[in-house]
Amino acid sequence: MIDTGYKNEFDGSNLKPGEVVITFDDGPNPHLTPQVHKTISDLKIPAAFFFEVGENVELYPGQTKALATEGFIIGNHSYSHPDFVKLSNGDLTDQIDRTQKIITDTLGGPLEANRLFQKWFSAIFPYPKQVVAPEFFRSPYGSRNKRTMALVEKHFYHVMWNIDSLDWNDHSPATIEDRVFDQLTTEGRHGLFSCTTFILRL
Numbered sequence: 001m002i003d004t005g006y007k008n009e010f011d012g013s014n015l016k017p018g019e020v021v022i023t024f025d026d027g028p029n030p031h032l033t034p035q036v037h038k039t040i041s042d043l044k045i046p047a048a049f050f051f052e053v054g055e056n057v058e059l060y061p062g063q064t065k066a067l068a069t070e071g072f073i074i075g076n077h078s079y080s081h082p083d084f085v086k087l088s089n090g091d092l093t094d095q096i097d098r099t100q101k102i103i104t105d106t107l108g109g110p111l112e113a114n115r116l117f118q119k120w121f122s123a124i125f126p127y128p129k130q131v132v133a134p135e136f137f138r139s140p141y142g143s144r145n146k147r148t149m150a151l152v153e154k155h156f157y158h159v160m161w162n163i164d165s166l167d168w169n170d171h172s173p174a175t176i177e178d179r180v181f182d183q184l185t186t187e188g189r190h191g192l193f194s195c196t197t198f199i200l201r202l
């Protein structure tokens with residue numbers, strides 16, 4: 001399990017047995033995001049987190065809007081996916097704020113963002129009341145330390161994972177499935193797992 005020594009961080013290890021949260025990172029992508037969107041809609045998966053990269057939202061805002069409109073949760077995943085530990089505080093803040101503005105503008109304002117979260121996810125996840133929409137952030141590569149998290153946790157709930165699909169390094173659906181279900185069994189059949197939208201093959 002990944003260490004969660006940060007106060008506003010969630011990694012799925014405290015979910016109840018049978019509760020699984022799916023997250024997709026690094027989109028939107030013009031080809032893959034619609035496939036992911038259609039699949040989770042067809043399967044009636046009630047909520048998924050999409051941690052989006054600001055420069056991709058600028059290019060494909062329609063994808064972000066379509067997901068949020070249907071109630072899927074949009075999270076901030078930086079502007080250009082750098083390793084935050086290597087950035088200055090100024091650059092780090094710029095990566096977060098720029099993306100926050102792009103996502104919020106794309107979704108039509110803070111109140112329009114993440115309506116599903118506002119409706120019922122907030123009853124399940126403990127979260128600080130001062131967080132702003134989009135309420136969720138994921139550090140690129142999960143790379144973080146006390147300095148970077150001090151800035152992130154001012155405004156966001158930080159979402160890590162305890163199940164790793166490793167699909168960025170393995171494009172075989174069968175072995176990805178085996179790995180995810182093996183880890184879910186090890187973790188007691190609950191968890192929060194991470195996929196990379198760019199290379200996910202459904």
Ligand SMILES: [Zn+2]
Nearest residue numbers: 025026140141
């Ligand atoms: Zn990423």
